Amino acid sequence: MAELISFRMILDGSASLPAPRLRSEEQLVAMERTLAVMSDAIGTGYDEFSTADVAFHEAVAVASSNSLIEVRNNVVRGAVLALISDKVAARNSTALMRESLHHHGEVLEAIRARDGLAAARISRRNHYDYYAGYVPEDERGSLLAPVDDDEP
Template identity: 50%
Template structure:
């Protein structure tokens, strides 16, 4: 039979409509951080819904990190400022329910890191470059001290984190800085157990140090494209083994 094909419609619950309107008010600036929503009773009147519907909407908004609602507080829920924690929570949830695969997360990290490096190679200050060198030196110190055990790995990991944080700050883009931190922490959580089980973590550390040294040398020379290529290749070499073979093509697409 001809004619258009229609999709089934989804019944929308009342609390979802409340959530949508409050989110729109926050996004438009009609509600600002530190401000208050109307009281539960007033929300019931304005939305023409029950108390249970209002409370369900407030639970959802609080879970999304948009408001803080205290039981028994006579005032309305407080609108919270945006924090990286809210983005972290959302992306972690997506990864846990497999809406985001490890391959997609690693690919996004490759994109973010190379973009940060391209910008930092041009915009970095001498002080920021010194921070990167200091972080690499701390990585080498952890390895040279024979600290390939758990404690040494923690010291090495902290220095590696300091390196990537310094690069992200040097990019001058706050959103890159936030997203890089969020994506990196999620990826590392997903593969933490497998890294711990690596038979030769010392070899991984040495390879990582060499890669960081090559990247920072290219940045010092102002060759952002080279530094970015080196970073993407190093990240591919490090993570590809944790990604299913059928999904590695998504990572190789970023290599040159």
């Protein structure tokens, strides 16, 4: 599980590297729309929130202009969620959804600013914060490895 989540962190971070430089204004608007849907879904439930969350990550991958990034992100995200979907659904409270929305907004701001390094760093850190609780404490080192806490 730890290796799979770590791999997802690396993949999502890698999609966030080129997306800020290659994204179009239309793709940026699509990302903004997914955040608006996530925000609205906080009051309606986790399933709608999760669908919008996935749409955000797909929009970032599309903005990377690399179809292989899109495909691998879908496969790995699907594998992670298949393994822990019951735990994720049970754990997702309104507060957790608000926190997730905030983190996605941070990635969007870095993409808007065309700062790929910041977008990738924020993405990896946010994934760690979200998924670390699903991994036994003695296995979290592999999750921390891709997190660049010492970068500005």
